[in-house]
Amino acid sequence: MSSRSSFVALGLAALVAAGPCDIYASGGTACIAAHSTTRALYNAFSGPLYQVKRGSDNTTTTISPRSAGGVANAAAQDNFCAGTTCLITIIYDQSGRGNHLTQAPPGGFRGPESNGYDNLAGAIGAPVTLNGQKAYGVFVSPGTGYRNNRVSGSAVRDQPEGMYAVFDGTHYNSACCFDYGNAETNNLDTGNGHMEAIYFGSNTIWGRGSGSGPWIMADLENGLFSGQDPKLNSANPTVSNRFLTTVVKGGANKWAIKGGNAAAGTLSTYYDGARPTVRGYNPMSKEGAIILGIGGDNSNGAQGTFYEGVMTYGYPTDAVENAVQANIVAARYATTSMVSGPAYNVGSSISLRATTSGYTDRYLAHTGATVNTQVVSSSSSTALKRQATWTVRAGLANRACYSFESNDRAGSFIRHSDFALSVAANDGSKLFGEDATFCPQAGLTGTGSSIRAWGYPTRWIRHYANVGYVASNGGVHTFDNAAGFDADVTWVVGSGLA
């Protein structure tokens, strides 16, 4: 039986019941890599989806589907990571080829780790549900990246391939480059046509679509292409679905870009035609590594959220991609609570008292623009009490989390910049909102509240030498010191002091 007739024989109902990679295989374009922290991408897959490492003892565990073909066992992660921090260390390949994604090494651009590697993603930054069951995506902050330079079976040179990924269409920026796909094997820019990856974001240095972005484009190296014209394809629209299906495929002098709402409906084709006419893209010089969250040369300024994605060998048919989209929709991605622990009520006035032994008379406060901790008591001045009082607002960047407005400087909020906290006037920008949005969770020491930076889910509000930061549990900055971390990021939430 030809692969085409086996695909037709499966029928639509069977295809929805199958996993995305069963569908690609039925079309003769098998997955050579299948990555997801949320679910199995083969109907029969029950092996490890991803590995997490916790800060309390540096041990790891693997998270698998709850049942073959099912949703990730997020409860296993929650149990393992309770009362500590967790990073996603490995995103396993479900294809059986061993094409796992791990911490990206330094390349043309160095990562922020002391050894030049990129950061790993925090494990709890992107909670969702699939058919009502909780799972976690991969929340990529600037500086975060995963890679595999020794991939088995991927398309190289001008060979045909397909790929899709499901992203959060509301989480992006204009930096280079939030990618998933085929890239250089040496972490360097080796020239035009040496990549073929999905890009998502609002970068306009190379190409763009219509509107102000974000767009689904193809990173073909030395260019983000929205279509054949390297600068503009006005048929490639701005898309920002909360759950966004993105598709890129490429073969001999043909390629395509598609997109659609991952929670409903069908795919739309934004480009389908010949290769760009600029020198170097026909034929292509693909190298076959796989990247996530970065550009081929490790450019790591971008942000985005990845839930699932695959790479195929062979150029998938439109019918196969339509069946994959139906399967994604049937997985029923939905949002869920971003917060836990003590309740924060929007509009209420609060204080945050330190819990670190020897510092429990100190509150999160500000002196001028600097956020710090100050000793505040009933006999303190009203001015000081107001400096240590915050009004809870809906999160400026994500209303599932919160922002903290200064009591004595209306319109100014706690934000981070270079990971230091300050009180600054809201300038209405996307970046300000993101840097001023925080997601509280149950305190890491088992009491109170720990307050995560929405945009950097590896970082929590910490006092260090009585100054406020968003700090990670171990890292390159002095304020990331693992010693005393849990207590330094745990706060007692009380009433406003003024």
Ligand SMILES: *[C@@H]1O[C@H](CO)[C@@H](O)[C@H](O)[C@H]1NC(C)=O
């Ligand atoms: C975990 O590993 C890091 C880096 O090797 C080290 O600095 C830290 O002390 C370790 N933490 C624990 C709790 O063992």
